Amino acid sequence: MSSKLEIGLFVFVLASFLGFQVITRVPGLLHTPLMSLTNAISAISLVGSLILAGAAEGKLATVLGSVAVFASMTNVVSGFLITDRMLKMFRRREAPKKKEPAPQTQEVTP
Amino acid sequence: MNDVKDVIIPLAYLFASACFVLALKWLSHPLTARRGVHTGEIGMAVAIVATLMKTDIVEFQWIAIALVLGTALGVPLGLLVPMTAVPQRTALSHAFGALAAGLVGTAEYYLQRPAIDKTTMIALGLEVVLGFLTFTGSLMAAGKLQGIVRDRPWIYRGQNIVNLAVLGSALTLVGILVYHPAKAALFPFIIVISLVFGVMLVIRIGGADMPTVISLLNGYAGLSAAMMGFVLNNKLLIIAGSLDGSSGLFLSIIMCRAMNRSFMNVLFGGFGAQETVGSIEERPVRSVSPEETAMILDAARSVIVAPGYGMAAAQAQYKIRELSDVLMKRGVDVKFAIHPVAGRMPGHMNVLLAEADVPYDQLYDLEHINSEFPQADVVLVVGANDTVNPAARTDKGSPIYGMPILDADKAQAVIVVKRSMRSGFAGVDNELFYLDKTQMLFGDAKQVMGEVVNEISKMPATAGVMR
Numbered sequence: 001m002s003s004k005l006e007i008g009l010f011v012f013v014l015a016s017f018l019g020f021q022v023i024t025r026v027p028g029l030l031h032t033p034l035m036s037l038t039n040a041i042s043a044i045s046l047v048g049s050l051i052l053a054g055a056a057e058g059k060l061a062t063v064l065g066s067v068a069v070f071a072s073m074t075n076v077v078s079g080f081l082i083t084d085r086m087l088k089m090f091r092r093r094e095a096p097k098k099k100e101p102a103p104q105t106q107e108v109t110p
Numbered sequence: 111m112n113d114v115k116d117v118i119i120p121l122a123y124l125f126a127s128a129c130f131v132l133a134l135k136w137l138s139h140p141l142t143a144r145r146g147v148h149t150g151e152i153g154m155a156v157a158i159v160a161t162l163m164k165t166d167i168v169e170f171q172w173i174a175i176a177l178v179l180g181t182a183l184g185v186p187l188g189l190l191v192p193m194t195a196v197p198q199r200t201a202l203s204h205a206f207g208a209l210a211a212g213l214v215g216t217a218e219y220y221l222q223r224p225a226i227d228k229t230t231m232i233a234l235g236l237e238v239v240l241g242f243l244t245f246t247g248s249l250m251a252a253g254k255l256q257g258i259v260r261d262r263p264w265i266y267r268g269q270n271i272v273n274l275a276v277l278g279s280a281l282t283l284v285g286i287l288v289y290h291p292a293k294a295a296l297f298p299f300i301i302v303i304s305l306v307f308g309v310m311l312v313i314r315i316g317g318a319d320m321p322t323v324i325s326l327l328n329g330y331a332g333l334s335a336a337m338m339g340f341v342l343n344n345k346l347l348i349i350a351g352s353l354d355g356s357s358g359l360f361l362s363i364i365m366c367r368a369m370n371r372s373f374m375n376v377l378f379g380g381f382g383a384q385e386t387v388g389s390i391e392e393r394p395v396r397s398v399s400p401e402e403t404a405m406i407l408d409a410a411r412s413v414i415v416a417p418g419y420g421m422a423a424a425q426a427q428y429k430i431r432e433l434s435d436v437l438m439k440r441g442v443d444v445k446f447a448i449h450p451v452a453g454r455m456p457g458h459m460n461v462l463l464a465e466a467d468v469p470y471d472q473l474y475d476l477e478h479i480n481s482e483f484p485q486a487d488v489v490l491v492v493g494a495n496d497t498v499n500p501a502a503r504t505d506k507g508s509p510i511y512g513m514p515i516l517d518a519d520k521a522q523a524v525i526v527v528k529r530s531m532r533s534g535f536a537g538v539d540n541e542l543f544y545l546d547k548t549q550m551l552f553g554d555a556k557q558v559m560g561e562v563v564n565e566i567s568k569m570p571a572t573a574g575v576m577r
Binding site: 002004005007008011012015016018019020022023024025026027028029030031032033034035036037038039040041042043044045046047048049050051052053054055056057058060061062064065066067068069070071072073074075076077078079080081082083084085086087088089090091092093 | 126130131133134135137138139140143144146147148150151153154157158161162164166167168169170172173175176177179180181183184185187188189191193196199200203204206207209210211213214216217218220221227229324325328331332335336338339340342343344345346347348349350351352353354355356357358359360361364448450453455456457458460461464465467469470471472473475
């Protein structure tokens with residue numbers, strides 16, 4: 001096994017394991033933002049696309065690379081924006097936390 | 111200068127990897143979640159800048175154009191898409207991500223051949239197959255969710271064998287290229303077959319299974335990004351791809367569990383194919399008016415709302431939040447019971463209710479709310495059907511048998527808001543509607559909920575029964 005592959009496999013397996021551990025802690029409440037965030041993160045394939053598009057290795061590579069840059073960049077921008085937009089909407093109850101069941105007695109009498 | 115870059119760029123990638131892991135870690139709580147998003151953004155920005163510093167990149171004009179166009183499409187997709195359409199957008203972004211992976215893999219093949227070693231070719235083959243099948247599969251899924259493509263599954267005899275043969279042939283071609291990487295004529299066939307397979311895979315899947323399919327496609331897109339990392343020998347890609355892949359896998363498992371189905375069953379079962387199970391006989395139900403509903407709700411001490419996608423389809427979530435507010439003000443305890451498959455993608459219902467300004471501490475998931483139904487005075491079922499169908503518990507012949515459900519039938523009283531007596535996604539009749547404790551509130555959910563809110567608002571402050 002080449003050391004390149006060996007390191008790659010180590011990274012792959014450990015990162016999957018870590019990912020699973022971290023992701024199982026995300027509550028059901030946030031599963032939609034979870035999916036859109038991991039989506040945005042995996043748009044890091046932009047890195048590979050950029051190198052391909054900019055390396056001047058022939059027309060095919062430049063064209064395919066540029067389309068890939070476009071597609072990944074769309075995901076980066078829309079993924080982070082929509083995740084943040086969703087998370088902004090999650091808010092806690094504003095009312096004071098669980099008061100005793102007699103809130104009417106608060107009226108001030110002079 | 112280049113020596114410095116050789117140090118800085120890998121360190122930047124390492125930093126970005128750490129940011130991505132932290133981003134997901136902070137997503138474990140709504141209070142820290144936005145910090146997670148910002149951390150992810152920082153990681154992404156650092157990785158992009160570091161990549162642009164690479165000496166491999168000599169031409170910038172195409173990159174600049176592509177980045178500008180991508181941003182131009184990404185901003186409206188991120189800011190303007192309504193929350194009900196988030197599943198479609200997500201499917202679309204799986205398609206984009208997978209397309210990028212497929213295209214990069216294709217270009218790499220033509221650049222590196224014929225001297226491609228076996229392991230690289232395996233990774234490259236998987237990247238391309240997964241990339242292109244996820245591309246068309248996700249487009250199909252997005253089309254179905256948007257209503258452009260027919261929602262009903264398309265099924266024919268021997269479909270599983272045909273599908274397996276198609277996928278098998280793509281993998282066989284990859285196998286041949288592993289041993290004979292110079293046979294470039296085979297490569298376009300791999301692409302075409304994978305594209306076709308993506309369509310065939312999703313065309314047979316019905317609307318009820320969309321949450322699972324989206325999760326699965328999420329996993330595939332992540333895996334193909336990770337494979338790209340192997341091909342390009344880039345650890346950052348491997349890490350980000352496997353994070354995405356594991357989230358897809360995790361969500362698929364949750365979705366399958368929520369419907370008591372296996373992966374195999376989702377992919378090969380053709381669920382939701384039946385038009386309707388048996389003939390639904392006409393049975394009497396008790397109907398109730400909005401006025402009566404208002405009185406029942408106001409007299410209750412605790413109310414649990416069980417929403418389904420029908421609520422969002424009727425845009426009734428805002429009225430329901432008003433109802434919840436007005437009841438809470440009158441001392442009624444209101445909780446929302448969220449079934450994992452209540453929306454059209456994992457967690458969708460929570461987002462829809464959060465958008466309507468329902469505080470998240472009022473939202474309870476299945477395992478946390480089910481023990482509370484017996485103590486609830488009233489359960490208000492809005493636009494949900496299969497997720498509250500007691501047949502899942504009792505009727506072995508039912509297609510939804512074994513699926514965990516919200517125990518709405520265990521409450522003291524049930525009010526079901528429904529447009530008509532049609533059956534749900536799974537095409538199954540619902541025993542809940544015929545129980546003695548159940549009353550049906552017929553009509554458009556948004557309209558009747560509005561009427562109920564008005565009725566309650568008109569009531570004098572003391573109308574509530576002694577609490």
